[in-house]
Each structure stands twice: as C-alpha cells, then as structure tokens.
Amino acid sequence: MANIVCKGLTKHYDGGPPVLHPLDLQIDDGEFVVLLGPSGCGKSTMLRMIAGLEGISGGNLSIGNAVVNDVPARERNVAMVFQNYALYPHMSVYDNIAFGLRRLKTPRQEIDRRVREVASMLNLDALLDRKPRAMSGGQQQRAAIARAMIKTPDVFLFDEPLSNLDAKLRAQLRTDIKRLHQRLQTTTVYVTHDQLEAMTLADRVILMRGGRIEQAGTPSELYHYPRTLFAAGFIGTPAMNFLPGVIERLADAVSVRVSAEAWTLAGSRFSTLRAGQSVKVAVRPNYVRISDGTGSADTLKMRGSVELVEMLGADALVTVVCSGERVAALVPSNSLPHVEANVTLEFHSRDLHVFDAQTEENLSLARGDETVRVGVERTISAVGTH
Numbered sequence: 445m446a447n448i449v450c451k452g453l454t455k456h457y458d459g460g461p462p463v464l465h466p467l468d469l470q471i472d473d474g475e476f477v478v479l480l481g482p483s484g485c486g487k488s489t490m491l492r493m494i495a496g497l498e499g500i501s502g503g504n505l506s507i508g509n510a511v512v513n514d515v516p517a518r519e520r521n522v523a524m525v526f527q528n529y530a531l532y533p534h535m536s537v538y539d540n541i542a543f544g545l546r547r548l549k550t551p552r553q554e555i556d557r558r559v560r561e562v563a564s565m566l567n568l569d570a571l572l573d574r575k576p577r578a579m580s581g582g583q584q585q586r587a588a589i590a591r592a593m594i595k596t597p598d599v600f601l602f603d604e605p606l607s608n609l610d611a612k613l614r615a616q617l618r619t620d621i622k623r624l625h626q627r628l629q630t631t632t633v634y635v636t637h638d639q640l641e642a643m644t645l646a647d648r649v650i651l652m653r654g655g656r657i658e659q660a661g662t663p664s665e666l667y668h669y670p671r672t673l674f675a676a677g678f679i680g681t682p683a684m685n686f687l688p689g690v691i692e693r694l695a696d697a698v699s700v701r702v703s704a705e706a707w708t709l710a711g712s713r714f715s716t717l718r719a720g721q722s723v724k725v726a727v728r729p730n731y732v733r734i735s736d737g738t739g740s741a742d743t744l745k746m747r748g749s750v751e752l753v754e755m756l757g758a759d760a761l762v763t764v765v766c767s768g769e770r771v772a773a774l775v776p777s778n779s780l781p782h783v784e785a786n787v788t789l790e791f792h793s794r795d796l797h798v799f800d801a802q803t804e805e806n807l808s809l810a811r812g813d814e815t816v817r818v819g820v821e822r823t824i825s826a827v828g829t830h
Contacts, residue, residue, distance in 0.1 A: 446598035446631040447473045448494060452503030455489055455655075463489050465655045466503060474629040478642040481652035481678075487635045488603055490652075494633060495524050495601050508598060523592035524601040527608060529584045531576040531591075537563075538572040541590045548595075562590045565627070566620060582613040586620065593628075600625075602634040606641065618644055639679055643667070651675055673724060673804035676797060682729045682761055685771050688801070693719040700725055700798065703767035707744045710793060713808050722801040729761060731795040732773035734781065735788040745790045746771060750781045764789055 448471040455464035464486045471477045479487035492498040493505060496517030504511050512520055531540050538559055545555045563569050566586040576584050585605055592600060602621070606614045622645055625632055636642055642649045643663040651658045651666060651674075659666060659675045670676035676684050689702040698709045698717050702725060709717070717723070735745065748766030760777040763770055764787060773789055781787050798808040 446508050447471060447506075448599065448631065448633070449506040449509075450490075450503065451506075453490070453493070453500065453505060454502035455486070455493060455498065456501050462501075463655055464493075464501075467657055469650070469657070471631060471633065473631055476625050476632045476634065476645060476647045477650060478634045478636060478646035478648075479650050479652060480636060480639060480642040481658075482637055485652040486655040487650075487652050491524075491601055491603055491633060491635045494599070495522055496520050497524075520599075521595075521597050522599040522601055523595055523597035524603065525585075525588050525592050525605045527604045529576070529581075529588045529608075531584060531587060533576050536573050536575060537568060537579070537587045537590075540576070540587055541568075541572075541594055544591065544595050558594050559590075562593045565593070565624065566590050580613070581609050582617055585609065585617060589621070589624070593624075598631065600630050600632040602632070604636055605634075606636075607638070614641075621645060640681060643679070651678065669806075669809055670797065671806050671809065673726075673799045673806075676726055676799070676806070680728055682772055682774060684726050684728050684797075685732070686724050686726050687769050687771070689723050689725045689798075691717045691719055691721040691723060693717075702746075703769055705744075705746055705767075707793070707796075708742075709796070709798070710742055714798065717798065717807060723807065724799045724801055726797040726799060727791050727795055729772040729774040732771065732789050732791045734762070734773060734775055735790045742793050743790045744793055744796065745788055747786070747788050750783050750785045750787060753780055753783060 450467060450469040452466045452468065453464065454462055454466050456462045479490060481487050489498060493500055496512070496515065500513050505513055507520060507522070532543070535543070541559050541562065542555050545558065560569070563572055566589060568583070568586055568590060571579060571583060576587070579587070606617050609617065618641060634645060646663055648660060649663055649666050650660045653674055659671045666675060666679050670679060677686070687702045689700040692699045692701055692706065698714045699706050700709055700723065746766040748764040748771065750762060751765050751770065752763040754761040755777055758777060759774050760780055762773045762775055762781065764773065766789065771789055796808065797806055799805065800807055
C-alpha cells in the first residue's frame, strides 16, 4: 500500500522563515494528486521532501504506513520525472530506460522485456536506438517517464514535466500521463503552476499559497465552490470577473450595489451578509451572456460598451466596460457585437459568488450543500489555512 501521509510537515532553511508551514496531508493509494500554485508557494519543496531530496524541518512523512523522515531517497521506492528530462545524452533511449535496472543487476532478459513493455506503453518502440539529441522534446519527456516507470515504484513524482513543451505537445503528453495512470493505478503526485494541467489530470487538487494549503478538493469542487478570493482567481480559464461592491439590506431583503447597479440577492446563501459590508462579487465569463431581452426575474444585469472581442474558435471572449468596470463574457462566436456597441450583460444570481473584501473568504457558499461539505471534510487540511 503506497499511501502518503504528512503530519505537521514543515520546512525552513538555516533558521529562516518557513518555506512550508505546518500542514497535514493524506494521499490515498493509487490516487493522482496535483500540487498547484504560483512560483514560491512551496509545492516543489513538498515534492522534493517526499522524494527524499530535501530534509524535513518538522513533522512526519509516511509512505506506505512507514515513517521515512530519515530514509535515503534511493530506499523510498519512488520515481521522479523532472522538468529538464535529465536523460544521459551519450546513451540511446533503450540504455537510458534500462539504466536503473542495470544498476540493480537485474538479469538481461528481464531488462529487455521490461524496457520493451514500457516503450510500447509510451509509443517509443521505434525510437529505442536514438540518442536524446535526435528526438523532440515530447519524445524525450516520454523517455524520461519510461525510465521512471520501469522500476515499478510505489509512488510517481512529477515536477512540472510539461513546462518546456509547446501547447500541442503539452496536450498530447497530458493525455499520455492520464492514460498511463488509469492503466497502472500508481500513487502519483504531480506539481504544476498550470491550472489546466491540474484540472485535466487530477483526482484531487491541492491549491497552495505562501507555503500553506489554500484549498483542496476535486477539480469540480475548486471550480464551482472556491473558498477564497485567491482560489477563485487562480482556477478557471478565462479568468473570473471580480467587481467591488457594498451590501445593502432593507428588512429581510439583501442586495449588493456594484457601480451603477443594485442587484437583489435572493436565497439563503446570502442571508448572512451585513449591511455596509465591503465585498467583491465574482462570476465566471462562461455564465455571462449578452442579453436578448428574455431573462428571468432573478437575472442580474449590467449595461456597457464593448471594448474588445477575442475569437477563440467556437466561442469568443467579449470584454464590456460597465460604469468603468471591465466584465468579460464567453459567448458563441456566430453572433458577435461590434466594438463600441452598447450591450446589456446578464447572468443568474445562482452563478454569483460574494467574497469579503477584508478576509477574502467566500461568504456565499451554501454551508448545507453536500459538495461543499465533502470538500471541507476531505482528509486534507492545513494548519493556518487562509
């Protein structure tokens, strides 16, 4: 069993400030977990601690129910795939893949069988005699993955393996890695700053910020139920719209004033908002549409002038300036307004999020919602989470 458990795990260098604050984390056997976040958030440091390449300043790290704080990297039975491929340039693909087994003095016939097996999985059969310099970036990265696979590790670790590739190759390698995990079901920890990679690959995403876990859950949970302003802004393409507002109350009626608009907020999830409270309201561009006059009574609207139209294929991103605020709408590209045209944008109140301007917490999460409850009660938690 290759589960990973971190309890109070911390990291700092030479008595300096913490790079990784005390955190608790559990990754189940066979799970694909992505550590996501901006540069400097601690995700690669955590990965290297799991690999045994970084010392642990505090807390315990267990792999397969055994504490490995003082276990050397070579004895942890983990395999790591790096960003820069790390292939031996003077060796063929075959020899690069076989290198680890030869060091273990595995019989030659067994090495050959396993090399050809993993090469077949990753479409490297015709490239086994090539040197790395005669291969594309995507082929080199597949060779690096094959070299990690062949040792049949308990845990796969990926440190931003696709960041050096172009968009087409990244998409192809994402598919290869996903299929590989579905076939092998090996516990996998994958580090990236690319939220698209995280959303497409992960069983669970661990969003990190400043050495802490900001939010953890399935890709769907993070997308639909961001718990903080940071999570809402980091997850999702195109980026979420954020607008400053102030809460107004009249008896039991709750509304938010945003620029020239006053929107009524119906529903129990807005009932705790306080009059005069400064907030940021947010809605994703794919929930915003250009009004055709058929909106329902609880549709929220903004009026403005089209500033920019960006073609994305079947859809287009239309940016509208509404009372000095820019709002983006993702709309079908077969019927687009002209730049400087006056339009009305609308969206449903159920798609609106309200964040406290001071604490940055999402004030509009339905606490009784089962999906939110599951997200909060996952076996991942963080000490001092924002």
